[in-house]
Amino acid sequence: LHYDRIASEDREINSFLALSRERAMAQAQKIDEMLAKGAPLPSLAGVPVGIKDVLAMKGAPATAGSLILKGYRPPYDATAVAKLEAAGAVLLGKLNCDEFAMGSSNENSAYGPVLNPKALDRVPGGSSGGSAAAVAANFAVATLGTDTGGSIRQPAAFCGVVGVLPTYGRVSRYGLIAFASSLDRVGPLTKTVRDAATILQVIAGKDVMDATSSTKPVADYVGGLAQPVDGLRVGVPTEYFGDGLDPEIRSAIDGVLAGLKLVGCVVKPVSLPHTKYAIPTYYVIATAEASSNLSRFDGVRFGLRAEEANTLSAMFRKTRDAGFGAEVKRRILLGTYALSAGYYDAYYRKAQQVRTLLTRDFLTAFADVDVLVAPVTPTPAFKLGEKTDDPVQMYLEDIYSVAASLAGICGVSVPCGQTKAGLPIGVQIMSKHFDESTMLRVAQAVE
Numbered sequence: 001l002h003y004d005r006i007a008s009e010d011r012e013i014n015s016f017l018a019l020s021r022e023r024a025m026a027q028a029q030k031i032d033e034m035l036a037k038g039a040p041l042p043s044l045a046g047v048p049v050g051i052k053d054v055l056a057m058k059g060a061p062a063t064a065g066s067l068i069l070k071g072y073r074p075p076y077d078a079t080a081v082a083k084l085e086a087a088g089a090v091l092l093g094k095l096n097c098d099e100f101a102m103g104s105s106n107e108n109s110a111y112g113p114v115l116n117p118k119a120l121d122r123v124p125g126g127s128s129g130g131s132a133a134a135v136a137a138n139f140a141v142a143t144l145g146t147d148t149g150g151s152i153r154q155p156a157a158f159c160g161v162v163g164v165l166p167t168y169g170r171v172s173r174y175g176l177i178a179f180a181s182s183l184d185r186v187g188p189l190t191k192t193v194r195d196a197a198t199i200l201q202v203i204a205g206k207d208v209m210d211a212t213s214s215t216k217p218v219a220d221y222v223g224g225l226a227q228p229v230d231g232l233r234v235g236v237p238t239e240y241f242g243d244g245l246d247p248e249i250r251s252a253i254d255g256v257l258a259g260l261k262l263v264g265c266v267v268k269p270v271s272l273p274h275t276k277y278a279i280p281t282y283y284v285i286a287t288a289e290a291s292s293n294l295s296r297f298d299g300v301r302f303g304l305r306a307e308e309a310n311t312l313s314a315m316f317r318k319t320r321d322a323g324f325g326a327e328v329k330r331r332i333l334l335g336t337y338a339l340s341a342g343y344y345d346a347y348y349r350k351a352q353q354v355r356t357l358l359t360r361d362f363l364t365a366f367a368d369v370d371v372l373v374a375p376v377t378p379t380p381a382f383k384l385g386e387k388t389d390d391p392v393q394m395y396l397e398d399i400y401s402v403a404a405s406l407a408g409i410c411g412v413s414v415p416c417g418q419t420k421a422g423l424p425i426g427v428q429i430m431s432k433h434f435d436e437s438t439m440l441r442v443a444q445a446v447e
């Protein structure tokens, strides 16, 4: 059924880059046999899911939205992917995204943009645009995305679905094509908070293949949803409600806060004073890490290799010239510059220091409140092509999402209404490190 819908409707949306029919059919048959035997079914038995193309699925293409990985098929599964399948999920295929997850509109994919199923002249957000669109278009019940600086939360908000950024270290990054390793996280996009909790329950936990994954026990996210929210302290960060915020988004969030008060939450203003430095800090650290991570794509090991090169360095150069898109090249240049000997102290080291200040802002706030409620994006989904000529405008899309990324805390984007023009609006709920339970509980109260 889902494949039929993809076949008829995804030609326009462009969310799937590859389908994994054989693997899906084998899994479906396995579930059927379990059913026939009356065997107990695992938590995701038969649930159709899609996987962002930056995550490895054994034998399936993994392009990361880039030409440089064309033809590459990883010989192994990412841990999160393997865990979904082990829990009974049916893996439908790989989802379109911005090249190496760099972008906020899915217009940086080498395989064409994804359209927003809720408004076809609009972007779905990025970089997990395919993951958000596939859920919004009912091609999949859940998808995996990745969020380095907003890439799960922002597309979720633009497409009217739920998107969870788990705490850094909560979900293994093994099998994820790295963008910025100290920021990259894997998380679910779904229709409901309960579905997101169910997926997170499966993919969270320590993985010996990822040294940064945490040994902290995984809480009972689904069970925790039944607990009441009354008495919880909800902080509203003043800095997130400045001039740039669209008035319709602002009033939708006011409505959310009023609703939370009604169910017994205590709502109070808080301050995150370093917020204005979040975007420059993020774009120094993310590009620095990207310039290092992407050096492995040289035409030798994976995917594309330029023909007609007489020397090794010419082969590197020509492969990268043909294989990387403009935004990826821009970031490699920026990152290499920020890390270079003469500028390291001025940019990279400074950014790391500000990252600590941003983290402390959150820790101070969480001494006083249980969750923070804020916008996800300054505007609703914008038109295709509207921001492609101005990278700074595109980077400003991330204004409300990158601070949580730098601090390593968890966040979720939950639909909370729509604009007069019918575009979805999302609200962001953030919680302290490893407190996904409280965050999801409040998210469910909002939905």
Ligand code: GLN
Binding pocket: 101, 102, 103, 104, 126, 127, 146, 147, 148, 149, 150, 151, 152, 179, 286, 398
């Ligand atoms: N828009 C941000 C960027 O382009 C976020 C990307 C992400 O989270 N993967 O870097």
